Amino acid sequence: MKTLTRALLGATALTGAAALASAQETTLTIATVNNGDMIRMQGLADDFTAQHPDIALEWVTLEENVLRQRVTQDIATSGGQFDIMTIGTYEVPIWANQDWLVALEGMPEDWNQEDFLPAIADGLSVDGTLYAAPFYGESSMVMYRTDLMEAAGLEMPEAPSWDFIKEAAAAMTDKEAEVYGICLRGKAGWGENMAFLTAMANSYGARWFDENWQPQFDSEAWAAALNDYLELLNNYGPPGAANNGFNENLALFQQGKCGMWIDATVAASFVTNPSDSTVADSVGFALAPDNGLGKRGNWLWAWSLAIPAGTDDEAAAKEFIAWATGQGYTELVAENEGWANVPPGTRTSLYENEEYLAAAPFAEMTLESINAADPTSPTVDPVPYTGVQFVAIPEFQGIGTAVGQQFSAALAGQMSAEQALQSAQQLTTREMTRAGYIE
Structure with missing residues (x-):
């Protein structure tokens, strides 16, 4: 017992x-x-x-x-x-x-x-x-192949324009060698293609909304930005660009397939790491491009x-x-x-x-890009919102993704730029009316 x-x-x-x-x-x-x-x-x-x-x-x-x-x-x-x-x-x-x-x-x-x-x-x-x-x-900046830039007879400015980016993309493209002049986000999502496109559009003088919350996708500035984006990727980008987000473009750049890549500054350590990148010893950095209007296409x-x-x-x-x-x-x-x-x-x-x-050869450019982004004044013309590559309202997550789907479809050749912008204008107007921002 x-x-x-x-x-x-x-x-x-x-x-x-x-x-x-x-x-x-x-x-x-x-x-x-x-x-x-x-x-x-x-x-x-x-x-x-x-x-x-x-x-x-x-x-x-x-x-x-x-x-x-x-x-x-x-x-x-x-x-x-x-x-x-x-x-x-x-x-x-x-x-x-x-x-x-x-x-x-x-x-x-x-x-x-x-x-x-x-x-x-x-x-x-x-x-x-x-x-x-x-x-x-x-923030975001231009990462580029210094060897390809030199071979093209060009020199990347510290603060390039979009016109220079177009010229360089054309000069560095060699599709037979599977080298594409530029890689950009095409995958739909408010934090994927729309992060890039919104920042790019800011530098073209575009904005999501005017001061009365009226959507602005029917503006000339948005048309210019989207058409240039589509032209860059359709003429000088990799195949299937509409499916590429940050990680996909990172892999392409590391494999030596991108002449330029405009994306997050955080990628710099990955493209210059010899363990991961085949082009680690020939990468340069520049500020995100501008269009002469006082705003660069960089985010925060x-x-x-x-x-x-x-x-x-x-x-x-x-x-x-x-x-x-x-x-x-x-x-x-x-x-x-x-x-x-x-x-x-x-x-x-x-x-x-x-x-x-x-x-870190990219450190100073990263810090300069971060400090240059101003969420309180992200656009050329005044806006009622804060945020550089997003609009800081709860509804933006859904609207931004829906708009991103239209622009990704245009990149995939499923609709024209004009149709994508018209669709973006309509769906954004509908959702902002439902949410009570506009009547």
Whole structure:
């Protein structure tokens, strides 16, 4: 009897210990985008779990458009699937005003929030309170093959015009050798082709809405921008450009198939990394093009980590965010991957770091591009909205994607530019009327 009692007590003790261990371990589910910097973070996350053995990490890694849909649906319905979400400069202020995000208050002192670049932090804040931590920040710029530019007898200006881009794209194209003068986003999505096209259109004097929220796709400026975009890709772009987003164009550039690529500054470390890029030793950088109207075709963005309101693991989530967006993580990447590969565009101290500046030939151009983008005055003519490559209203996510589908269809040859613009004007007018912006 005593033996049985001791056995039962022992079993109870073991069960209790297991339950206690289970209760002490927290699992954070993190939704993130399948970009190179995020993949690298997952590979280095053992450093975090070694420091926090009571916190386990579960990753949900998604293509950009799918990520946007999943996290938006989850947070709008209080689904509770995720403890940490990777979201951008568009979502943060809108969701914070809906009380959907946890304010990043009470963070560790050594996280040093004051070190974040003002241009990046301001877009992630509401009334001075930060609601998401920037993992990396970006603008957009021209990345180009210096060898092909030289062979074409051209010299890339530091601040090129769209006319020069057209000339260079024609001169560098050699379709028999599968070298295309220019690669641009064609995949439909408000954060894919419309990020590029909206920024490009800004430099042409176009805008999404006038000061009374009337859509402007019937303007000459939008027609000029879209026609030039289609001409560039149809004449000098790779086959199937309507299916190419950031990752697809990155792969093409790394394989030596793009003479120029106008896209996110964050790509610079990937196109200059000899481990990934066949053209790493012949890449140059320039500011995004302009059209002589005072606005360049560059955007402003940060992929950031945020905590949805209602999570049961807020404290653990803040611990992870402090690790992933802190200066210690930057040093961890530098130690493992080299300074050129640290997440760019978030901290002032990075652009004062001589080791980084020496290792990253794109650093100064990145910072200049970020500081040149002005979300409060993104267009030549006045507008009632903020945002450079997006319009900071809740309805834009749906409208932007729908418009992007029209422009992608035009690129695929399924409709003319005129038809795509007419369709964009009609659907945007309909949705803005439904939402009450216009009568």
